[in-house]
Amino acid sequence: MVNVFGLLELNAPLALDEKRCVNTIKPQKECNLCEKICPTKAIDLNTFSVESSSCTLCGACSLVCPTEAISVEIDYVGVIKDFEAKEICIGCVRSDKAEVILPCIANLNEKDILNISTKKKLYFDISPCESCVYSFSKDIKNLISKAIYLSKVFRIGNIPSFAEEDYKPKFRHTSFKNKQKEEFSVSNKEELCSNKIPFEGKFGHIEISEGCDLCGACEAICPQRAIKIENAFINFSHGLCIACGLCEYACGLSHPSRPLTLRKAVIPSKYTKDYEPISISHKHICENCGKVFYTKEDNQSLCIICQKEKNLQNMILDLLK
Incomplete structure (x- = not known):
């Protein structure tokens, strides 16, 4: 068993990149997904800071951030890929099946799961999620379902799955031997x-x-x-x-x-x-100001600024008629 909680002794393992945050680019605060999902209210977007004493490193904020402005500075992917076993069950500290224990499964995103699945067969024990105080059960189910779907689309060798009572694979039975190959054919690759x-x-x-x-x-x-x-x-x-x-x-x-x-x-x-x-786009020279401009239209003779000025002049002339 590998308990990743031992890595949490790192100083400030939660990294914030203010340049990536949508709210630093747009004039008004329009995104507060990280603030809303944080179970301990450790994130303050007004000061763009995290209260480290309250943060549990569940990873939910990094999971929902659309621009990846928040990340956990712990190499969970590397730790799991270095695990000796080829088949691994992943869960949290409340799981009695997990061989790799994370603060929360939400620390992994779809890309992480696909990355690990190129080397390992992953099983996820989400049985503790339903009663978890963090209430991420739906998000985690969606996350793993998307990863399963994408691994099939990209034909990754190891398809991740949910861990049942006995998470070890039991599908290689003799009952499959008599099935026709056509029943298991996949869609045309092209x-x-x-x-x-x-x-x-x-x-x-x-x-x-x-x-x-x-x-x-x-x-x-x-x-x-x-x-x-x-x-x-x-x-x-x-x-x-x-x-x-x-x-x-x-x-x-x-x-x-x-x-x-x-x-x-x-x-x-x-x-x-x-x-x-x-x-x-095609390169043109504006007939009015002489500046170079680009447009997808072949017959455009004015740059966008001069075109707006011309439209304004025409509108004024129409009003004066």
């Missing part, structure tokens, strides 16, 4: 990988419509550096995107037409950290 799978999690995909002038607001605000603008191309990495929504927010401030749209989805064929071009 068809599966080309699909966009709707998914409420930390995965996203963006689409760019007409009206984009390469202002760079989306690139500048992205905390994961998932967007890069180079040589009139907008390049995007699906594997880096965490679907925080800041790019869509910044685009809406810069352009009323909101040319950037974020979709929460998993695209297996694109789930790498590689960048691919998703939009190209």
